[in-house]
Amino acid sequence: MTQEVRFSRMAPELRKTNLIEATLVCLQRHGFQGASIRKISAEAGVSVGLISHHYSGKDELVAEAYLAVTGRVMALLRAAMEQAAPNARERLSAFFRGSFSAELLDPQLLDAWLAFWGAVKTAEAINLAHEQSYGEYRAILRKVLNELAEEEGWQRFDSDLAAISLSALLDGLWLESGLNPGTFTPEQGMQICEAWVDGLQAGGRQRFTLQTTGC
Numbered sequence: 001m002t003q004e005v006r007f008s009r010m011a012p013e014l015r016k017t018n019l020i021e022a023t024l025v026c027l028q029r030h031g032f033q034g035a036s037i038r039k040i041s042a043e044a045g046v047s048v049g050l051i052s053h054h055y056s057g058k059d060e061l062v063a064e065a066y067l068a069v070t071g072r073v074m075a076l077l078r079a080a081m082e083q084a085a086p087n088a089r090e091r092l093s094a095f096f097r098g099s100f101s102a103e104l105l106d107p108q109l110l111d112a113w114l115a116f117w118g119a120v121k122t123a124e125a126i127n128l129a130h131e132q133s134y135g136e137y138r139a140i141l142r143k144v145l146n147e148l149a150e151e152e153g154w155q156r157f158d159s160d161l162a163a164i165s166l167s168a169l170l171d172g173l174w175l176e177s178g179l180n181p182g183t184f185t186p187e188q189g190m191q192i193c194e195a196w197v198d199g200l201q202a203g204g205r206q207r208f209t210l211q212t213t214g215c
Contacts, residue, residue, distance in 0.1 A: 015054075016064075018044055019040070019044055019046075019051065019054070019061065020064065020065045020068045021044075022040050022041075022043035022044035023035070023040050023061055023062060023065040024065055024069070024108075024112045025043050026039050026040050026043055027062070027065070027111070027112045027115040027116070028108050028111040028112055028115070031115050031118070032062065032115045032116075032118050032119040032122070035058070035062070035115070036058065037051055037052070037057070037058050037061070040058070040061065059119075059123040059124070059125040059126060060125050062116070062119060062123070062125075062126055063123070063125040063126045063128065063129040064129075065112075065116075066116045066126060066129040066130065066133065067129050067132065067133060069109070069112060069113070069116070070129075070133035070136070070137070073104060073137075074133075074136060074137065074140070076098055076101070076103060076104065077095055077098045077099065077140065078140070079098075080094040080095065080097060080098035080101075081094045081095055081098070081140075081144070087151065088144050088145075088147040088148035088150075088151050089148060089151075089197065089201075091144050091147075092144055092145075092148065092193075092197055093190075093194065095140070095141070095144065096189075096190045096193040096194065097190060099170055099174070099189075099190075099193075100186035100187075100189045100190050101186075104174075105177060105181075105186060107178075107181075110174070110177070110178035111178070113174075113178070114175075114178060116130070117130075134167075137167060138160075138163045138164065138167055139163075141162075141163035141166055141167055142159045142160055142162075142163040143159075145157075145159040145162050145163055145166070146159040148197075148200075148201075152201065155209075156209050157208060157209065158208045158209060159208070161208050162200070162208040165196075165208070166193070166196060169192070169193065169196055170193065173189045173192060173193075177189065
């Protein structure tokens with residue numbers, strides 16, 4: 001009872017943060033299927049009823065936790081790019097450094113991310129959160145790749161297709177790092193991504209040229 005009263009007096013943002021952190025802990029420990037509302041409420045130190053007052057169920061709470069985590073990731077990546085030199089290639093390199101930073105390679109974060117991905121196809125709310133966060137992530141890459149195309153003078157460059165390709169590479173490397181951290185070092189991960197951009201600049205951009213059909 002004492003815990004619930006103390007929690008109910010928290011500011012709304014602090015209350016939200018407390019629940020999200022408890023959700024992440026439970027996802028790391030138990031996975032999506034095992035992370036029940038009862039376990040989350042126990043971790044947060046509140047009653048099940050208090051969570052039910054704010055969320056329709058576990059799916060909605062996990063979806064909000066997903067968006068909170070991706071928000072932190074986006075903020076870190078944007079901050080890294082803002083500190084880079086004012087050209088597209090340097091901002092891409094900063095994006096890669098941020099992607100393989102200790103903060104984003106934190107095993108606890110990776111465990112939570114794997115739980116999110118595992119739930120995407122089983123819960124509509126989480127799928128929508130995934131689509132929103134992936135769209136934002138891809139938009140960041142699309143913007144900087146567009147800037148690279150302008151600086152290089154490329155014509156009819158399909159930055160959306162290139163962003164899909166690069167994000168798939170980053171996701172694959174991040175997933176492999178989470179499953180088996182010994183496969184490659186963060187420096188090697190960055191090297192792989194830099195090589196992708198090298199190939200793009202050396203002529204691989206032709207693979208991302210907008211196609212037109214004759215009438």
